[in-house]
Amino acid sequence: MELAEHALNVDPKAKPVQQSMGRFSEPKRKAIGEEVNRLRKAGFIRELKEAEWVANPVMVPKKDTIALRMCIDYTSLNKHCPKDHFPLPRIDQIVDSTAGCDRLSFLDAYSGYNQIKLKEEDQELTAFITTHGVFCYNVMTFGLKNAGATYQRCMQACLGEQIGRNIEVYIDDIKGITCRFGMPHSIVTDNGTNFDSKKFRKFCRDGGIKLKFASVAHPQTNGQVERINGLIGDGLKKCLTGAAGAWVEELPFVLWILRTTPNRSTQYTPFFLVYGAEAVLPADVRFEAPRVTAYTEATSNSALQDVVDLLDEARDIALARTTVYQQALRNYRSRRIRSRSFNVGDMVLRLKQERPSKLESPWEGPFIITKVIPGGAYRLKNPTSGKDVENPWNVAHLRRFYA
Numbered sequence: 001m002e003l004a005e006h007a008l009n010v011d012p013k014a015k016p017v018q019q020s021m022g023r024f025s026e027p028k029r030k031a032i033g034e035e036v037n038r039l040r041k042a043g044f045i046r047e048l049k050e051a052e053w054v055a056n057p058v059m060v061p062k063k064d065t066i067a068l069r070m071c072i073d074y075t076s077l078n079k080h081c082p083k084d085h086f087p088l089p090r091i092d093q094i095v096d097s098t099a100g101c102d103r104l105s106f107l108d109a110y111s112g113y114n115q116i117k118l119k120e121e122d123q124e125l126t127a128f129i130t131t132h133g134v135f136c137y138n139v140m141t142f143g144l145k146n147a148g149a150t151y152q153r154c155m156q157a158c159l160g161e162q163i164g165r166n167i168e169v170y171i172d173d174i175k176g177i178t179c180r181f182g183m184p185h186s187i188v189t190d191n192g193t194n195f196d197s198k199k200f201r202k203f204c205r206d207g208g209i210k211l212k213f214a215s216v217a218h219p220q221t222n223g224q225v226e227r228i229n230g231l232i233g234d235g236l237k238k239c240l241t242g243a244a245g246a247w248v249e250e251l252p253f254v255l256w257i258l259r260t261t262p263n264r265s266t267q268y269t270p271f272f273l274v275y276g277a278e279a280v281l282p283a284d285v286r287f288e289a290p291r292v293t294a295y296t297e298a299t300s301n302s303a304l305q306d307v308v309d310l311l312d313e314a315r316d317i318a319l320a321r322t323t324v325y326q327q328a329l330r331n332y333r334s335r336r337i338r339s340r341s342f343n344v345g346d347m348v349l350r351l352k353q354e355r356p357s358k359l360e361s362p363w364e365g366p367f368i369i370t371k372v373i374p375g376g377a378y379r380l381k382n383p384t385s386g387k388d389v390e391n392p393w394n395v396a397h398l399r400r401f402y403a
Contacts, residue, residue, distance in 0.1 A: 048136050
């Protein structure tokens with residue numbers, strides 16, 4: 001028995017939009033080809049000879065990996081699809097419902113959307129163009145309007161008696177309420193002594209936690225932490241007037257400011273990317289902004305349900321903007337910095353981490369390169385003692401040694 005089928009219900013008066021094929025770099029073309037082959041083998045897509053609606057794929061990095069995820073830009077198609085008002089749960093209420101539970105386990109459904117069939121007459125409307133041909137989806141896919149509502153309706157039909165008792169469902173994330181806090185799978189940290197101590201290493205080893213160290217002064221990791229710490233510190237300095245010890249009381253206000261300020265790279269506020277709507281600010285209440293004076297609970301709840309469907313799309317847009325912003329920064333930096341690299345067996349000097357005296361050399365060594373790590377990091381060996389240096393070092397803190 002089929003529990004769900006997704007229908008687009010496109011306005012018959014809508015004028016089809018045919019996007020021309022976009023240009024992609026070689027790695028992205030390769031990733032698109034691999035994804036198309038995977039989807040064809042799984043029976044999720046099929047090739048078309050002709051199509052009225054044609055969209056382009058968008059390649060977005062997957063979370064916490066360098067792999068690329070293929071999404072389809074269905075913005076034009078979605079404009080002509082009516083809204084499905086099936087209520088979606090509020091994630092904050094689901095999280096609150098887990099309070100007091102002994103255990104909590106998470107289940108993320110694998111290709112959950114793709115398990116629901118797309119209405120046959122709507123399948124060709126999902127056509128997208130690649131260098132390998134034009135294809136359309138046979139199943140529901142990410143990016144289609146009302147896909148979240150269709151999936152939520154299906155999951156509630158499947159797990160109706162369990163929901164609220166020992167299971168909660170948020171679209172394709174099934175949260176079996178069985179823990180309140182769990183052990184992390186891994187911890188990525190800098191080389192601070194508080195994380196590099198024997199006690200902390202033993203704690204991670206006993207708990208089955210993978211402890212991963214970033215290479216020293218690695219700009220893509222340590223720099224992000226330093227940046228947010230700097231923003232918080234600047235905010236606290238402005239709030240404190242001669243009472244430095246009161247920073248704990250001021251911290252929530254500073255964090256609120258950062259969460260409600262648009263980010264330069266994403267052009268969204270962190271609050272919006274979590275909840276799908278902007279926060280009501282104290283100034284809105286004080287000066288009786290329209291969103292405050294015209295507020296009704298029914299209208300607000302309806303609006304929140306509307307933005308949930310668009311939230312995933314907004315997050316993908318934010319991720320794409322961040323990628324473009326980071327690329328621009330890399331290009332700017334690359335024009336001003338001469339690349340430097342080493343090979344296994346090269347001898348190098350290492351920058352001292354403790355500030356030397358004025359007459360003392362800031363470099364120590366030499367050391368021998370024993371391994372090249374992609375991204376500009378290296379593993380070193382002390383030729384005098386014959387021991388390997390435990391943590392990797394970034395190229396920015398190494399220089400070639402000439403005997």
